[in-house]
Amino acid sequence: MKRAASWLLALGSVAASAAAQDAALTAAPTATTAVSACVACHSDPARVQRAEAREPVANLADDIHAQRGLSCHDCHGGRPDVDLAAPDAQARAHDATAGYVGRPAPADGPAFCGRCHSDAATMARFNPDARVDQETKYRTSVHGERLAKGDTKVASCISCHGRHPGGEKSAALAHGIRAVGDPQSPVHPLNVAATCGRCHGDAQYMAEYGIPTDQREEYEHSVHRAALVEKEDLAAPTCNDCHGNHGARPPEVESMAFVCGTCHAKQAELFRQTKMKPAFDEAELGECIVCHGNHGIVAPSDELLFHAPLAEGEAQTGCYTCHPDASDAALAISTAVHADLGALEGRIAEARATLADADAKGMPVAEAEYELTGATDALVEARALVHLFRHEPVAEACTRGTKVADSALAQGHAAIEAFYFRHRWLGVSLLGIAFVVLSLWLKLRQVDRRWRASAPAGPAAR
């Protein structure tokens, strides 16, 4: 009877409910810390038997929203101040006319979160610098576009920001959302690859989309991941740095150099100056990734420019991938560039080893070591200039670097020579000192004998 009455009440007030929901959607959160009826009820197993229904309150402590003073009704509406002892407490609390929204449908998730996160005035209360374009961006993402078309398998807010108590593969739970900077947040830089990989690494889940599912596996072996995880450089790129996060989509072929150039600005700028750029665009080649790869990008090596004769079954790499003909003029450039870079690198290594040897011998070579950093800078510059695909600029930088390395090397040799000179000098000095001491001692014996022979007996007065 009570249940029927509740339904009748709800049906009867449908118009009022729609208006109230609109009001709730636009109302600013109240940011209260008082224990609401929602929390009291949903934490009480006697009132709420389903564990799933108690989960929101159980994880409230970890939730950034709760930590900022928000409570259930700030998102879900309803009446948080009902008297739980009243027989119609649940109906009053869950009253749609009071703006109550239960679990939003997947398609409504972005709008549900966007009520606050797209509202600059609301967000400014918690973080004056907070972004409010997440929902807008999401609508432009592949995820957002597919969701709009009714594909509810795609990721929305909770998929990435929610909690996955059962591990990577478990379903996302909306409560217990941590701050992005929290190392336990699934969208913390160290966890992003795992979060994206939860879906994108699942071949069965992704089967209907026809896209590869080995991105995460490739990324795990990449130089970017090594920088992020092993060097603990949180600025190193993970999935969202190249694909975007809320507006995630694969970069277009023409914009690849811009994406990589976000960090590798010099290389991207140089590449855009070359005739390779329009040629790549025309051939619909993905610029940087053609030579360097994408998800599994490894540390670039000078070997990309030159490859010794391949072993049986070995794949071509670098320039040879597109220029396999040995008589190709482009290979003459890459071979010359490779030789220049190798020569400079070798000279720097030789200078560094010589200076280390001198340093181990206790010779002061700090100035030369500092000078050698000029050669390393030139090598870095020369490697960047490779992206011009011309020999002259690289040769010029390498020549400059070699001069510096030669100077440091010469200082290292001079220091080592000085070390041995000092030892020879010490030997000669000690011989000279020994000779003088011996001479003085012989003279002393002589004068002592003369003195004792001539001295009167008996001690002198004190």
Add this chain to the structure above:
Amino acid sequence: MTSSSPAPESPRSPLQRFLDERLGLASLRALLEHKTVPEHRHAFWYVWGGMVLFLFLVQVATGILLLLYYRPGAGEAYESVQFIVTRVRWGWLVRSLHSISANLLMLALLVHLASVFFLRAYRRPRELTWVTGVGLFFVFITFGFSGYLLPWNQLAFFATSVGTEVPRAIPWVGPFLVKLIRGGPDVTGATLSRFYGLHVAILPATTTLLLGAHLYLVQRHGMSVPRDVEEKGPPMPFYPNFLLRDMIGWFVALGVLVTIIVLAPTAPMGALFPFDALFDPKHLLELGTKADPFASAPEGIKPEWSFLFMYQTLKLLPAKLAGVDGETLGVLGFGAGAAVLLLVPFLDRGASGLPPNAFSRVGGAVVVALGLVLAGLGTWSMHVLGHPLGVAGGLVAAAWIVVSVLLDGRRAGRRAGPSLLFPSLGWLAVAFIVVMTVIGRIS
């Protein structure tokens, strides 16, 4: 020593005659020829004064050469020293000689001070010779402290920051003194300028005065012969017999100096024993990195060996002792120790055969108590560090002070013979300094 008026001699050449008429060289020569040195079983210790003088002259000569290139100032000091050791011909040798000979000078000075103390050569009428000598000791300590900062490297910067903080513990005037020494609230370029002025002007001028007075007094009173030592025979002529002994010592010291300088940078630890066990010449010769006030202090930073016992003592003192700040007590204690050292000839009347004064009698009890406390503290600290040798050392020190003071009391009662209180006090101080330095080095 005995000396008599010089016998005039005829100059042997026109040049000598010319110089003699104007400079009185004949008198100087006669003075040298008539100066003598006592000959007895402890005469070996007489060479240490000359050794200090020789090493000081090395300091003066190398210091003047360094001045030609050194530029004071936080922006230039480090670079100028780097220039000296890398670009200036033989600059590395001059800088190394200055740095290492400063340490050998301190060692020779300590041996000289200890030998004069234990031979009780400070007794009447040589009290002022002692006072000027101890004054020179304090001046050379200040030379070392001020010179250490001049390369303006990281280690020197932080060591000076710690060292100049110590006077803050002195009641009432501490903060003012710290500001005065640093030229401001912190160690900055102003401190460097101040230390430079101290190192190359104020201290050399003070040294000239004190050294002149010291040498004059040595010349006036001659070398002291211990009261209970018999001379072997007639005194030895200073020139050439004793001077030749001195010169042999100087050349040996020169050999040691150049050996340390050349071998230390690559010698394994222990190869230059005892020098590397004491002051780590390798570390002294390294210039390190330029001072950066915003960098964190180098790990395990410690003061130089000559200040290590003070640092270690202050470190081991509890925060509060009888309600008084432990560091304040420590600093005041060292100040009192320095005052006692300076006034030893006036306090140790027994050394001159005079009846013991109030200090010897009443102060004896205080010294015994202090000795026992220090021995106990040393034992305790070494026990905490888990070094059994330290425990044994502390017990031996305690036993020594008790026995010697009992003997001193008996002798003082008879008013015969020199008091043993001061030698005991000296040995206790030596043991204390050695133990604290060793703890400082190994901890």
